[in-house]
Amino acid sequence: MTKHSGPPGQPDQPQPAERDAWLSVAARKNRRRRVVLADPRGRGRVLRTIIELEEQTSVGEKLIRDLIRTQLRTGLALGGGTLLLLAALPLVFYLAPSVAEVELVGVRLPWLLLGLLPFPLCYGVGYAYRRLAERHEHDFVSSVDR
């Protein structure tokens, strides 16, 4: 109950005190926490945390399910949007061949659309996803680890 991290040097021993600390997340809210630098985040701690999350099914499960759903939705929205945008191009070219006659700064429009545009588009979408995904993870951490 008194401290968050186990003493360094014996990271693999399950610490009952620590487990209680995890269970009573709310009680821990305003307590001081000892921060140990180079805290070994080894198997022991991971294992314990998983066990704890297994025990308190309702809260932990709900949180992680929500996180997975948000991340998947973000990925699908961004990826699906990009796919639709790019996959629409062949159809447009097929149905409206006159698009190929349009010239922009001396280059035909399809060459610009296929030769240049997709690369900044992919980077932009990737950048947006990184921002969103990291925000979701940050929110998750703060909702778990208050």
Add this chain to the structure above:
Amino acid sequence: MIDNPWSLVLVGVMALLTFSLGYVGSRRANTTPDFLVARRAVPATRNAAAISGEYLSAASFLGVAGLVLKDGIDALWYPIGFTAGYLAMMLFVAAPLRRSGAYTLPDFAEARLGPSNLRKFCTFFVICIGVLYLVPQLQSAGLTLNTITGLPPWLGGAAVTVIVVVNVLGGGMRAITLVQAFQYWGKLFAIAAPTFVLFSLFLVGPGNGAQPVDSSGVLRFPEKVEVTTVDPVRVRVAVPMELSATGLVDGYPTDGHVYWTPGLYEVGADTELRFEAGSPVPVVEGSPTSNHDWLRPQTGGLSGLFETYSLIFATFLGTMGLPHVLVRFYTNPDGRAARRTALHVLYLLGLFYVFPTVLGVISRQYLPQLLVTGKTDAAVLLLPTTMQPNLLGQVLGAVVAAGAFAAFLSTSSGLLVSVAGVVSTDILPGKVRDFRWATVLTGAVAIGLAFLLPRSDASLTVAMSFALAASTFCPLLLLGIWWRGLTWVGAMAGLVVGGGLVIGAQVVTVVSSYTGRWAPSVLSQPALVTVPVAFLTMVMISKLTARRRPDDVNQILLRLHAPDPLGFMRDRESRFGVEERSRAARGDDATSSPSGS
């Protein structure tokens, strides 16, 4: 053949730099994790450069420009797909896969779905995809060396194999990370510098190039050209033309003047064709004959549209299943770093792919003779000396050749490390010595196949391995990471059906290419059909076998998706022979979780 002493020197320098960088890196690589994952301590930007260096293969460096020269605008879907596939990988796979802590795809399958026969199937497909991807690299190396020096093609492939095997033997993953980061920048320079120079020459020098396209859009030879075929080709003639030929034409020995009416002609191997200046260019079958079709997208009708969509499917979804791309992600320290690395890779890829397109377009003006034989992969190599038959052209040509060599070296190293990693941990006991044996074995198999199999365009063969990856590992990864319901039975059924369909389609295509090309184009580009079928099979069979769902699926998904600061990530290091086999470790976990409750 061009006698360019500069090329050989620069290629030699490239090989030497690869060796010495590998040596510097390998001095500190002693343990098994060093060999396999570079001890997971590679900075994100260097890792991104290494990933890009590994990813930009012969297909990107030579193949894209060659296909643009041959097929025109529709070939641009290759670089788009290679990039967008990386985006898909970043969105859905990068971070969770890194957090899974698994090193190879079979490892991931076992971590996610429990020990089963699935692991063996995954191993089989990893080796399939890896070797299928290695073969065109080695064949292109042969072509490059043959083009720049006239040495026999097998020598190039053998040289690349030896350099790569020795380098990987020396230091494994640790050594090749540094080598590949260097090779990305080497490749970027090797394609960017000639592009800038040649493009400005192309723009400012009207007397420099010829005007090979007449008003009706027919491509014509700018000057007198002699073409000697290496393999038999079928060419299509759109405008009546005259030429002189020595060798086999349409099965008859020919020597002297020939008059060709529009139609298809079969030219035998080692046939010499001589074209006068201004003569129309016969084009290898399957490519647009007029500039009108070359310039405009989607002129191939409905089957062309189908092929484009199939290519989009294969490349967008196949990238995430490539073993040498995945294995790189384990060198990131955590999931967040994996995501950031992937983003940086998108930037590096976009930067690169502008250049081969430009070179392909320019080579249409200067190298129409490649269209006769269809060996357009050589376009990038030949363009500098064709446009500038002087010292400048020779130096640029040498730079390009060195860049191409860097492409073969880096991609082959990456593939070799990933395939050898799978072979050594799954088939052999998984010690450093086994990794070395696996490397030699894989290299030997790949070079053997490279000699045996017929050579086709690098990008096409590579697209085939993308299709295989998209129909097998893409559904396994996507469903495994995002869907609780996946079972090992469903995953195995999906792998067998998806992979079986692609391999079957490929076998039929190869057979038909020897017996009169009767197979429909669907079979050579099957991803549009096989990927949905593989997904459906996995989902359906998993639903039918729902009770085989792993009991700890919630904990596994928690580990894949929980943010890194919570510390759920666990590396499956026990697989590397540091401790006992991972199954023992997993057994520990299983026994300790009830006792902890």
